[in-house]
Amino acid sequence: MSFDNAYESLVEDNDETHWAYGTGFVDILSDVDHAVPDGVDAPKLAAYCLLLGDDALVMAQRLSAWCSWAPELEEDVALANIALDLLGQARLLYTRAAEADPSIRPTAAPAHVPAEDALAYFRDELDFRNVRLAEIDTGPGPAGDFAMTIARLLVFASWRLAIFARLTDTADPVLSAIAAKGIKELAYHRDHAAQWTIRLGDGTALSAERMRAGFAAIWPLVPELCAPHPSDLLDPAPVAAELDDVLDRVFAAARLRRPEVPAMAGVSGRTGRDGVHTTALGYLLAELQHIARSHPQAVW
Amino acid sequence: MDLALARQVAASVLDPELPVLTLADLGVLRDVAADADGIVVTITPTYSGCPAMETMRMDLIRSLHTAGFDRVRVRTELSPAWSSDFISEDGRRKLVEYGIAPPGPVDRHSGPVPLTLRPPVARVCCPRCGSADTEELSRFGATACKALRRCLACAEPFEHIKEL
Numbered sequence: 001m002s003f004d005n006a007y008e009s010l011v012e013d014n015d016e017t018h019w020a021y022g023t024g025f026v027d028i029l030s031d032v033d034h035a036v037p038d039g040v041d042a043p044k045l046a047a048y049c050l051l052l053g054d055d056a057l058v059m060a061q062r063l064s065a066w067c068s069w070a071p072e073l074e075e076d077v078a079l080a081n082i083a084l085d086l087l088g089q090a091r092l093l094y095t096r097a098a099e100a101d102p103s104i105r106p107t108a109a110p111a112h113v114p115a116e117d118a119l120a121y122f123r124d125e126l127d128f129r130n131v132r133l134a135e136i137d138t139g140p141g142p143a144g145d146f147a148m149t150i151a152r153l154l155v156f157a158s159w160r161l162a163i164f165a166r167l168t169d170t171a172d173p174v175l176s177a178i179a180a181k182g183i184k185e186l187a188y189h190r191d192h193a194a195q196w197t198i199r200l201g202d203g204t205a206l207s208a209e210r211m212r213a214g215f216a217a218i219w220p221l222v223p224e225l226c227a228p229h230p231s232d233l234l235d236p237a238p239v240a241a242e243l244d245d246v247l248d249r250v251f252a253a254a255r256l257r258r259p260e261v262p263a264m265a266g267v268s269g270r271t272g273r274d275g276v277h278t279t280a281l282g283y284l285l286a287e288l289q290h291i292a293r294s295h296p297q298a299v300w
Numbered sequence: 301m302d303l304a305l306a307r308q309v310a311a312s313v314l315d316p317e318l319p320v321l322t323l324a325d326l327g328v329l330r331d332v333a334a335d336a337d338g339i340v341v342t343i344t345p346t347y348s349g350c351p352a353m354e355t356m357r358m359d360l361i362r363s364l365h366t367a368g369f370d371r372v373r374v375r376t377e378l379s380p381a382w383s384s385d386f387i388s389e390d391g392r393r394k395l396v397e398y399g400i401a402p403p404g405p406v407d408r409h410s411g412p413v414p415l416t417l418r419p420p421v422a423r424v425c426c427p428r429c430g431s432a433d434t435e436e437l438s439r440f441g442a443t444a445c446k447a448l449r450r451c452l453a454c455a456e457p458f459e460h461i462k463e464l
Contacts (some may be wrong), residue, residue, distance in 0.1 A: 074438035074448070081440040088349025092378070164411055177378035181348055184381065184464050185367050187413045192439055194417055253417045 020298035022117030028093050034099050035087035040171045046101030048233045051273060053093030057120055057150040059134040059156055060086040069140035078192060085185040092178045094119040105159055110296045121292040126283050129200040133221040135281040148214035154193035159225045162242040166234050194250045201254030212256055220264035229273045307332040307338045309367045316355040317443050320398040327386025330377055339364055340370025344382050347444040384464045396427045399459040424460050428449035
């Protein structure tokens with residue numbers, strides 16, 4: 001027996017109750033032997049999966065805000081699809097993080113909430129470890145525009161792809177598998193952003209100016225991406241080299257210059273990876289989390 | 301426990317988004333086995349965020365329950381990552397009949413993923429008239445696995461399963 005659509009199955013007699021805001025009660029990596037291999041530092045692995053998951057969740061939330069606001073219908077679909085891929089990566093990474101170190105589960109989350117949802121909905125701003133590039137508001141709305149959104153997406157996807165390509169043979173087979181899966185998705189995101197950058201940068205005087213301004217606006221947050229941090233599982237230097245190379249090639253094809261804008265400082269040197277964020281993240285999380293936090297027991 | 305029957309039932313469950321394809325045609329059904337706790341079905345996601353996975357899981361459990369298997373578990377396996385190359389020949393034929401262009405072969409590479417600065421010049425034939433004179437309308441379609449194209453010979457738009 002199967003159903004013509006997903007909604008039909010919801011009204012069928014079954015004893016499955018779902019938590020109202022997330023993914024039901026089935027962990028996405030359910031029922032697999034996911035023991036952390038010997039020699040892997042489980043808390044460090046968990047912290048790393050968590051920060052990669054935070055980057056993806058926050059970026060997905062920003063991108064999905066464009067749905068119905070993009071310059072054309074196809075782009076609504078494109079940005080929503082990219083957001084969905086990143087949300088899927090966040091789910092896998094959060095689930096793996098909680099498997100590797102169950103103590104990271106926030107105590108504020110009710111017991112019936114799956115680990116991935118507990119991490120997404122029940123942590124405060126200071127507990128998020130995403131880079132600040134992912135959280136800033138690039139529009140829709142007065143804080144940004146489509147060009148700035150594409151500029152951020154190109155940098156984010158190129159950087160994340162360079163990381164994932166180097167994670168496919170980590171000591172943890174689950175993280176490696178998540179990375180191998182994500183590579184294909186991120187390559188598509190990067191190419192999509194690169195093609196828009198070229199179309200706009202090498203387009204009219206107005207589109208070129210908007211694209212230039214978009215890169216200038218996000219550039220202060222780019223140095224943070226490859227700054228060495230104690231949470232790293234990878235050497236950031238080759239990632240930085242690949243990111244530079246990719247961006248330079250896209251800039252050349254788009255007839256854009258690499259922006260010369262100083263980096264945004266952290267607070268006493270601390271940045272997104274330390275839980276120190278811009279004001280944008282608090283508002284983003286309020287929108288993302290507040291219904292789930294207001295009605296944590298709701299089920300359907 | 302009739303494992304052959306369980307395999308047959310699991311292999312015939314339809315994809316919720318492409319209801320002409322079975323999960324076996326699509327290449328997401330990895331294994332059907334039995335252990336002391338019942339039937340264990342292994343599936344792999346197409347895209348990390350594919351929302352159809354949960355429906356596939358429920359459909360598998362329901363179909364196997366109906367066929368008399370009371371204890372069924374569905375496990376997820378990520379590695380090796382799904383590729384559009386896993387879609388069977390039979391599945392490709394069914395897709396064309398349904399009006400969706402099947403994916404071409406996937407370029408294999410190792411090391412850093414090469415940057416492509418131009419849209420890929422894929423040779424995708426119109427599933428309606430067979431013409432190879434088609435163009436991409438949108439790199440993203442109604443589901444994560446599809447792009448939108450149009451045939452320049454018969455002027456019909458159609459969906460294309462992306463190479464992944």
